Amino acid sequence: MKKRIMILIITVFAILVGLFIYRNTLSSEINKLQLDNYFTALEKNNGFMGSVAVFKKGELLYSKTVGFSDFEKKMKADKHTKYRIGSTTKTFTAVLTLKAVEEGKLSLDDKLNIYFPNIVNAKDIKIIHLLNHRSGIYSITSEPDFLNWRTKPKTREEILAIIKSGKSQFLPNSKAYYSNSNYILLTYILEDIYKKSYNDILKDKITKPLQLRNTYLDDKINTQDKESKSYRFIADWEAELESDISIPLGAGGMVSNPIDLAKFIKALFKGEILNPKTVKKITTFQETVGLGLFETVINGKVAYEHPGTIDGFRANYIYIPENDIIYTLMTNGLNFKEKDIQKTVLDAVYGKPIEIPEFEPTYEVTSKNLDTYLGVYTTSEIQHFKITINKKGTILTAQGTMQELFSTMAIDKHKFRIGAIGVKIEFKPNENIMIWEQNGKTIIFRRE
Known part of the structure; x- marks a missing residue:
């Protein structure tokens, strides 16, 4: 009986050691x-x-x-x-x-x-x-x-x-x-x-x-x-x-x-x-x-x-x-x-699962469609800051005061996304309103 208990203890110990080694091996690997x-x-x-x-x-x-180190010449980047x-x-x-x-x-x-x-x-x-x-x-x-x-x-x-x-x-x-x-x-x-x-x-x-x-x-x-x-x-x-x-x-x-x-x-x-x-x-x-x-x-x-x-x-x-x-x-x-x-x-x-991003399907717009959104928008929440909405062909662009120019992607009627900064924009043209959603916060901008 004692011999069986000892064998059982050794077996359990071996399993625990094996799990410890396994987990530590996983933690040092990457998918x-x-x-x-x-x-x-x-x-x-x-x-x-x-x-x-x-x-x-x-x-x-x-x-x-x-990607490319020189897009125009199609020179691929490498390590x-x-x-x-x-x-x-x-x-x-x-x-x-x-x-x-x-x-x-x-x-x-x-x-x-x-x-x-x-x-x-x-x-x-x-x-x-x-x-x-x-x-x-x-x-x-x-x-x-x-x-x-x-x-x-x-x-x-x-x-x-x-x-x-x-x-x-x-x-x-x-x-x-x-x-x-x-x-x-x-x-x-x-x-x-x-x-x-x-x-x-x-x-x-x-x-x-x-x-x-x-x-x-x-x-x-x-x-x-x-x-x-x-x-x-x-x-x-x-x-x-x-x-x-x-x-x-x-x-x-x-x-x-x-x-x-x-x-x-x-x-x-x-x-x-x-x-x-x-x-x-x-x-x-x-x-x-x-x-x-x-x-x-x-x-x-x-x-x-x-x-x-x-x-x-x-x-x-x-x-x-x-x-x-x-x-x-x-x-x-x-x-x-x-x-x-x-x-x-x-x-x-850290061994956490990786999610492959799903890119939202684009919503087809014409250059004329975009005219209803163009203008300069301000908000009472941020003083001395404006966002200029413009267009280039069928692409709507957004540029804040002293900020770089961002392109948007149309994802639905009146709705756009700026992928580079994780922003979603919704326009209400009849009310001259732009709703800016970023990092869980929503800011209302009004067209001047």
């Missing part, structure tokens, strides 16, 4: 076929062009690239394609600034008036206030005509004149306000203290030591060098205008690819670039803002990120310390909600 089908659906329905990668404990779990990463550049600039602090070339408490005394409140603004967006300095991207001159070269003197002309948004260190000017100024400071170009500093301190061959401050886009152009979807993919890199610099001018970006994030948090004490400073948050990154929550776990947008490009990384997971995304054409792509890939990492 690549389902993810491939997901990205194929996005590509076929003009939802996404770009590349993603996800790592766990330093091992590549999955990567995928779809070597490079994309502009916009404000994701700021994490690199923050790391270079902190590297300079470690080397004794500057201090986080240094005042801005040492370098740029003519900027408002310069004597009260510290280097750390530039890093965590608590300087109150006006952002050059808020200039009313920014979209008109962003494609033309600007000298340092011209950029500084624009920054100086802007009013301070608040007293330094009283709150956070995201300002691209902060990181443009950090770029100039780095170039002055090292007496080198930003690109050379980046190469010396980060890309060469880490062997990141596809990461640098861009110049003009060169598709022959595996650099991608950017697009927006208006009936078909249309090329975006190209910002001149003399403007964003270390605030948003770099190119990279998902593998390089993930290697950088891994090296950063493993203490391979900065010492552990400095890395801890990066993740000291005020109002979810750290030094060159932001705090977020993914699947109930604390994570770090820094999204980036420039022209039609978007980029982001997600680092989840608890599970040592790094997710990176870069896109040169987006007509689908980016957060849904992020969620799908990370759900796959």
Whole structure:
């Protein structure tokens, strides 16, 4: 009897161990076929062009690239394609600034008036206030005509004149306000203290030591060098205008690819670039803002990120310390909600089921049908903000104040969808009303 009980205990123990091993094996795998089908659906329905990668404990779990690097020439993108990463550049600039602090070339408490005394409140603004967006300095991207001159070269003197002309948004260190000017100024400071170009500093301190061959401050886009152009979807993919890199610099001018970006994030948090004490400073948050990154929550776990947008490009990384997971995304054409792509890939990492998106059937409209919706719409819920509804052929377009232009898709009578930002619009033409539904919230706009 005792022998049978012992055999039973051993058997149960073996089963439990087997289940433990099985579950842990599953948790380290990812359903690549389902993810491939997901990205194929996005590509076929003009939802996404770009590349993603996800790592766990330093091992590549999955990567995928779809779409074209040059749509006009039908040049397919591949794993070597490079994309502009916009404000994701700021994490690199923050790391270079902190590297300079470690080397004794500057201090986080240094005042801005040492370098740029003519900027408002310069004597009260510290280097750390530039890093965590608590300087109150006006952002050059808020200039009313920014979209008109962003494609033309600007000298340092011209950029500084624009920054100086802007009013301070608040007293330094009283709150956070995201300002691209902060990181443009950090770029100039780095170039002055090292007496080198930003690109050379980046190469010396980060890309060469880490062997990141596809990461640098861009110049003009060169598709022959595996650099991608950017697009927006208006009936078909249309090329975006190209910002001149003399403007964003270390605030948003770099190119990279998902593998390089993930290697950088891994090296950063493993203490391979900065010492552990400095890395801890990066993740000291005020109002979810750290030094060159932001705090977020993914699947109930604390994570770090820094999204980036420039022209039609978007980029982001997600680092989840608890599970040592790094997710990176870069896109040169987006007509689908980016957060849904992020969620799908990370759900796959955590063993959750993947849903292949179902694209709503289109509703046929004529150019004349669209005339009833055209105009400028405002709402009492958002001051100084307007949405202009226009058309291009049989495509209805929507553009908010200081926002990019989005195409819509007709899904029913008077009803449209903007895939890139997950918006549904319903018009009531006889009442001059537009109902805007996004993220579970509904806003009523009225035609002027």
